[in-house]
Structure formats: structure tokens, C-alpha cells
Amino acid sequence: xxxxxxxxxxxxxxxxxxxxxxxxxxxxxxxxxxxxxxxxxxxxxxxxxxxxxxxxxxxxxxxxxxxxxxxxxxxxxxxxxxxxxxxxxxxxxxxxxxxxxxxxxxxxxxxxxxxxxxxxxxxxxxxxxxxxxxxxxxxxxxxxxxxxxxxxxxxxxxxxxxxxxxxxxxxx
Numbered sequence: 512x513x514x515x516x517x518x519x520x521x522x523x524x525x526x527x528x529x530x531x532x533x534x535x536x537x538x539x540x541x542x543x544x545x546x547x548x549x550x551x552x553x554x555x556x557x558x559x560x561x562x563x564x565x566x567x568x569x570x571x572x573x574x575x576x577x578x579x580x581x582x583x584x585x586x587x588x589x590x591x592x593x594x595x596x597x598x599x600x601x602x603x604x605x606x607x608x609x610x611x612x613x614x615x616x617x618x619x620x621x622x623x624x625x626x627x628x629x630x631x632x633x634x635x636x637x638x639x640x641x642x643x644x645x646x647x648x649x650x651x652x653x654x655x656x657x658x659x660x661x662x663x664x665x666x667x668x669x670x671x672x673x674x675x676x677x678x679x680x681x682x683x
């Protein structure tokens with residue numbers, strides 16, 4: 512697991528003082544307002560230090576110590592911003608999707624393994640877990656099962672143990 516993950520992208524300059532607009536790739540733009548440093552690569556080699564940051568509609572408006580003019584801000588256009596996972600202080604039971612991908616998926620009651628969590632996406636109402644099974648379909652691809660992340664189906668998620676579900680009949 513990487514220590515740094517992609518969190519968003521600088522989309523444009525916002526003012527002549529060097530403010531920038533940031534497109535957040537997190538659940539909400541407000542999540543990123545808790546960070547004081549954004550990294551410019553996956554290794555954390557270079558960074559931007561936040562002076563001010565605020566959510567504005569579905570974007571963030573930020574000023575950084577290292578960007579003091581509109582001209583400098585344009586040089587950062589389309590630059591991906593990374594956060595250090597340890598700086599996130601996630602709530603108990605909350606995980607980064609990138610850490611969940613690859614977890615084994617088990618029956619909560621029987622312990623039977625159904626497959627591997629291969630993707631998570633949001634359908635507007637909630638997250639959907641994509642489980643890739645060992646079953647090969649007609650197109651020679653592994654069968655994928657979509658499971659809504661709601662308490663009726665998802666019983667437990669543990670980065671050490673896996674994802675535990677209660678499926679309905681015919682799901683697998």
C-alpha cells in the first residue's frame with residue numbers, strides 16, 4: 512500500500528494573487544480542507560503548503576505558500592495533488608478505497624470465500640462493491656457481482672481480515 516494517494520487536481524488559476532481551483536477526488540471537497548500539505552508526486556518529494564483553503568460548490572479554492580501569482584498558478588494547471596494517508600485521521604471503520612481493493616470477500620455466517628473486491632464506485636445513493644469471483648463466464652472473464660454498501664449486505668470490513676457479507680439467494 513502506498514503512503515501517498517491521489518486526492519485531486521489543480522484545474523486552473525483563480526485570482527491574480529495565485530489562488531487555484533482544485534477538483535477533489537474525495538467523497539466531499541470538505542475532506543481536503545483538513546490538510547496543510549499537498550504533495551506533487553506519489554513519493555512525497557515535493558509539496559505545496561496550504562495558506563488558505565475553502566470549499567466552493569464542488570471545488571476547492573486554495574492559496575499556497577509556494578504560489579504567489581497568477582502566472583505561477585498557471586504552471587500548476589492539471590497537476591495531480593497527493594495526500595499522505597497518515598495525515599487523514601480517518602474515523603474508525605472508514606478506509607481508503609485503494610486500501611480495500613484486493614481484499615477477499617467472505618460469507619459472514621459460513622466463512623465461504625466468494626472472491627476478491629476488485630472495485631468500488633458510487634451510484635449516487637451509496638457505494639457499490641464489485642466482487643470478482645472464480646466463476647468464468649461465457650466471455651472467458653471472471654463473473655462480477657455488484658453489492659450495495661448497505662448494512663443489509665456488508666457486515667464487516669477489515670483491512671486485515673477482508674470484507675464480510677450476507678448475500679441474498681442467487682447473488683453468487
